Each structure stands twice: as C-alpha cells, then as structure tokens.
Amino acid sequence: MAAESNAVYSNFDTIVLGAGIQGSFTAYHLCKNSKTVLIDQFTLPHSRGSSHGQTRVIRKSYFKDYYTQMMTECYQLWKELEVEANVELFRQTGMLVLGKEGNPEFQTMKSTLVENEISMESFTSEEFSRRFPAVNLPEELSAIFDKSAGILYADRALKTVQDLFQRFGGTICDGEKVVDIQPGSLVTVTTTARIYRAKSLVITAGPWTNKLLNHLRLQLPLKTLRIVVCYWKEKVPGTYGIRKSFPCFLRIFDSVEHHIYGLPSNEYPGLMKMTPDQDFILDHHPEHNNIIIGAGFSGHGFKLAPVVGKVLCELSAGKEPSYDLSPFKMCRFQSNLKSLL
Ligand SMILES: Cc1cc2nc3c(=O)[nH]c(=O)nc-3n(C[C@H](O)[C@H](O)[C@H](O)COP(=O)(O)OP(=O)(O)OC[C@H]3O[C@@H](n4cnc5c(N)ncnc54)[C@H](O)[C@@H]3O)c2cc1C
Numbered sequence: 001m002a003a004e005s006n007a008v009y010s011n012f013d014t015i016v017l018g019a020g021i022q023g024s025f026t027a028y029h030l031c032k033n034s035k036t037v038l039i040d041q042f043t044l045p046h047s048r049g050s051s052h053g054q055t056r057v058i059r060k061s062y063f064k065d066y067y068t069q070m071m072t073e074c075y076q077l078w079k080e081l082e083v084e085a086n087v088e089l090f091r092q093t094g095m096l097v098l099g100k101e102g103n104p105e106f107q108t109m110k111s112t113l114v115e116n117e118i119s120m121e122s123f124t125s126e127e128f129s130r131r132f133p134a135v136n137l138p139e140e141l142s143a144i145f146d147k148s149a150g151i152l153y154a155d156r157a158l159k160t161v162q163d164l165f166q167r168f169g170g171t172i173c174d175g176e177k178v179v180d181i182q183p184g185s186l187v188t189v190t191t192t193a194r195i196y197r198a199k200s201l202v203i204t205a206g207p208w209t210n211k212l213l214n215h216l217r218l219q220l221p222l223k224t225l226r227i228v229v230c231y232w233k234e235k236v237p238g239t240y241g242i243r244k245s246f247p248c249f250l251r252i253f254d255s256v257e258h259h260i261y262g263l264p265s266n267e268y269p270g271l272m273k274m275t276p277d278q279d280f281i282l283d284h285h286p287e288h289n290n291i292i293i294g295a296g297f298s299g300h301g302f303k304l305a306p307v308v309g310k311v312l313c314e315l316s317a318g319k320e321p322s323y324d325l326s327p328f329k330m331c332r333f334q335s336n337l338k339s340l341l
Contacts, residue, residue, distance in 0.1 A: 001171060001173050007194060007195070008188075008194075008195045008196070008197055009037075009194055009195065009196045009197070010186070010196070010197040010198070011035065012035045012036060012037045012171070012196060012198045013030075013034035013035045013036065013198055013199050013200070014030050014034050014035070014036045014037075014198055014199065014200045014201070014202065014316055015036075015037050015039065015187065015189050015196050015198045015200075015201045015202070016030065016036060016037070016038045016039070016201075016202045016204065017039055017178055017189065017201065017202065017203045017204065017205055017212065018039075018040060018049075018203065018204040018205040018206060018208075019038050019039070019040035019044060019162065019172065019174065020049045020050055020051035020158075020204060020206050021050075021051040021154075021157070021158055021161070021301070021302055021305040022051075022204040022206075022294050022297065022301060022305055022308050022309065022312070023038060023040075023202070023204035023205075023294075024038065024051075024158060024161040024162050024165065024305075024309075025161055025305045025306055025308065025309025025310075026202050026204060026294065026308070026309040026312040026313055026316075027165050027170055027309075028161050028164055028165045028168070028170070028309060029309045029310050029312075029313035030170075030202075030313045030316065030317075031165055031168045031169055031170035032168060033317070034317070035169075036165075036170045036171070037170070037171045037172075037173055037196060037198075038162075038165065038170060038171070038172045038173070039172075039173045039174075039176055039178060039189070039191060039196075040172075040173075040174045040175075040176070041175070041176065041177035041178070041208075042174065042175065043174050043175040044162065044172065044174045045155065045158065045159060049206045049207065050206045050207065050272045050297070050301075051154065051158050051206070051302065052154065052155060052158070053154045053155065054153065054154060054155060055151045055152065055153065055154055055263055055264060056151070056152045056154045056263075056302040056303060057095065057149065057150075057151065057152075057248045057261060057263050057303065058071075058074075058075075058078070058090060058149060058150055058151065058152045058302075058303040059071070059095050059146050059148065059149035059150075059248075059250075059303070060072070060075075060113065060116070060118045060146060060148045060149070061095065061097055061109050061112070061113055061118070061120070061144075061146040061149065061250070062109065062112060063105050063108050063109055063112070064112075064279070064327070065112045065115065065116060066323070066324070066327055067300075067304065068112050068113070068116045068118065069116065069323075070304055070307045070323060071303065071304070072116075073306070073307050073310075073322075074303060074304055074305075074306045074307050075148070077306030077307065077310070078090055078152070078157075078306060081157075081160060081161065081164070081306070084164060085160045085163065085164060087156065087160055088153070088156075089152055089153055089156060089157045089160060090150055090151070090152055090153075091150050091151050091153075092147075092148070092149070092150040093149065093150045093151055093246060093247050093248060094145055094146060094147050094148075094149050094150070094247040094248075095145070095146045095149030095150075095247055095248040095249060095250060096132070096135070096143055096144075096145055096247050096248070096249040096250070097109055097143065097144045097145075097146060097249070097250045097252065098137070098141050098142070098143050098249060098250070098251045098252065099141060099142065099251070099252030099253075100140060100141060100142070100252075100254060101142045103252055103254055105252050105259075106142070106252050109144070109252075110122075110144055113144070113146065118146065118148060119147045119148060120144055120145060120146055120147060121144065121145040121147065122142070122143070122144045122145070123143055123145070125137060125139070128143055132247075134246075135249075145247070149247070149248060150248070151248065151263060151264070152302060152303060154302060157302075161305075173191070173193070175193075176191035176192055176193045176194070177191060177192045178190070178191050178212060179191065179192060180215055181201065181212065181215040181216055181291075182215075183216060183285075183287070183288040183290075183291060185199075185290070186198065186199060187199075187200065187201040187288075187290060187291060189201060199290060200290040200291070200292065200316045200317075201290065201291045201292070201316075202291075202292045202293075202294065202312050202313075202316050203291065203292070203293050203294070203295070204293075204294040204295070204312070205295070206272075206273070206295075206297075207224075207272065207273050209222060209273065209293070209295040209296075210222060213293070216285055216287075216288065216291065217287075218285060218286070218287075220275075220281060220293075220295060220296065220330070220333070221275060221276055221333050222273040222274065222275060222295065222296050223273065223274060224272075224273060224274075229260070229261060229262070229263070230249075230260055230261070230262035230263075231262070231263060231264070232262065232263075232264055246264070248261065248262060248263040248264075249261065249262045250262075272297065272298070272299050273295070273296060273297075273298070274296060274298035274299060275296035275298055275333070276333065277332070278298040278299075278300075279296070279298070279327050279328060279332075280294070280295070280296055280297055280298065280301065280304075280308065280328050281293060281294070281295045281296045281328060281329075281330055282294055282308065282311055282312060282315070282325055282328040283315075283325070283328060283329050283330045284315060286330060286331075290316075292312055292315045292316045293330075294308055294312045307322075307323070310322060311323055311325065
C-alpha cells in the first residue's frame, strides 16, 4: 500500500499486528468476513521472530488434553490449506516419545492419547530394536509412537497462509513498525508509515508483545524460553531424513526443567517467550474489549496456529469461541499481571 503522509486509513474493520504464524492465520480467518490489514515491522519474509525456519513438529501427543483436542481440527485445517494452495505443508513421520514408565508426564501423555483415541503404538525392547534399528533405547526407558505426528514445512506454511490471505482480499503492510496504539471504540494504530483506525485490533507480536502492551498499560508474565531442541541434518542422504519418514522424538526427563525434542532441519529458528504454566494467552485486553491478545506460545504454538487464528478471529468478531478458553485467560496470572492503569 502506498503511504500518503498524515492520511488516516479507516477502511479496515480489523487490524492484525504481527505477521508471524499466529497473526497470519488470524488474518486469514478474519478476511473471509471482514476487511483486514496485517501489519509487520519487517519486510516479509523475515527471520527475526519465532515463525521462520524449515520445520516444526506437529503432533497430537500432549500432556494436557485440551491441546490434543484442538489438534484434531488443526490437522483438518492444515489439510484444507494444502488443498486450497495446492502445496505440501505436512509430512507424516510419526514421533517417538521416550520416558520412564513411572514418570507422571509420560503416563499422562500415554493416557491422553488413549482417551482421545489417537492412533499410537507401544513396543517391547525387541520390537523397538527391530522397528528402529538406528535408535538405542536404554533399558530403563519405555517408548510410545504417536503415528499422527510429523513435520510442518514452516517457511512454506507461513508464506502459504499470507498468500491466501491476500488472495481472499486481505492487505499486508510490511516494513511498518507500530509505534503507538490508542484504545477506543475505534482503535488507532500508528506505524512508522501511517495511521490506521479500525473497530478491533488483534495483537500477535510474539517476543515483542510486552513492548506493544506498554502502550496499553499492561504487562504479561512472559519470560524468555530456554528449550533444548535437537535438529539433525542427514550426513548420508536417504538415511534419517523427512523423506525416509524417520520419526521426530520427544525425550521426557524426570529431573530437569525441560524435555528435549528432536526433528530434522537445516536451520535453527529464533526467539520465543513462555508463560509460567506454558499455556497460551488468548484473551481480550482486560480494559478494552475490542483489543485481543494472542501471546505466550511457549515453544509449541506453530502446529496449533490454525485453531489459534480461528479463536482469535472469533474473539475479535464478538462470537462465542469454538473452544473453552479458560486455560488461556489472562486472569489466571492475576498476581503477576502488571496493570499499569
Ligand atoms: C527454536 C524454536 C522451536 C520451535 N519448535 C516448535 C515445534 O516444533 N512445533 C511447534 O508447534 N512450535 C514450535 N515452536 C513455537 C512456534 O514456532 C511459535 O509458537 C510461533 O512461531 C509463534 O508465532 P507468533 O506469530 O506468535 O510470533 P512471531 O513469529 O515472532 O511473530 C510476531 C511478529 O510480530 C511482529 N512485530 C512485533 N512487534 C511489532 C511492531 N512494533 N510493529 C509491527 N510488527 C511487529 C514481528 O516482526 C513478528 O513478525 C518453536 C519455536 C522456536 C523459537
């Protein structure tokens, strides 16, 4: 969009701030029913947030069953996107989950898969060695296999959602940093290039969320997440790669703060912020109902972006959300939510 100095752009119903995977999916859902602009500070594509890189793990195995339930629809929406754009975004490889039988998280993951009737396998050590001869399973560990899991091609997925958003009439304004937000019945957003005014604003600014929320006198309890991700690249082509369907893995530990997961990739993606309980924040601003915030994706948000985008769209349109959002409300952090009001 060409910038006109001092002009106020008020021809959009909704502004989405941040064109990572969450903002892009939100904008994609919104543009089907409302005029939507998606703003990003960097020229797209960029590699400075959380959503770039070659690959992300997609899986149904989770410690908390509300994510497993959301993943059923996520798989459908990822599939729909592949069909709409005629592009491959997902490759099924399965995922090995390794942990001690007595570990409560290992047990929860197993029971969540069983209760939600997700296809999985468990193995004796002989069966495991036969099935995965390249993987050494220590005696004290058990293994389950989430068959539905695999790899999402992250950069390609992000570009696909943004392309479809534009194809359905959405507007992307990139290379424009948001420098001010004024709440009101119409929200005013000032960027380095122009001023926008719209009925609602969705903020999906990834690691920059609290900087932007400063303008709205709110601070969320987000801290930098340190996780160990093991990325591998095949030395001998055709051995442990995606095309060979070599599985991703999750190693659950008893005594360390974070588990390790592994997946094939050539590149290490960037920054991320986590909430104290590692659940997302999907909620209205406590003072301004027409400002919606999606944040704190805690290192596991990519696969869930189709449903995250859908519920952020529903919140911004004033509709009843399709999922129970109580685990994602800000008020759960009442004691460490800093309202600067
Ligand atoms: C190392 C790593 C491994 C991961 N592995 C997995 C995995 O295997 N599976 C999985 O599901 N998830 C995984 N994740 C998590 C997932 O990638 C993130 O949850 C997701 O990408 C978050 O997207 P986002 O849109 O919230 O943030 P971002 O992608 O960071 O997007 C935020 C956007 O807001 C823009 N912005 C910020 N401030 C401004 C401003 N002032 N003006 C304009 N624009 C602004 C930024 O430029 C940026 O483009 C991983 C993350 C990392 C970092």
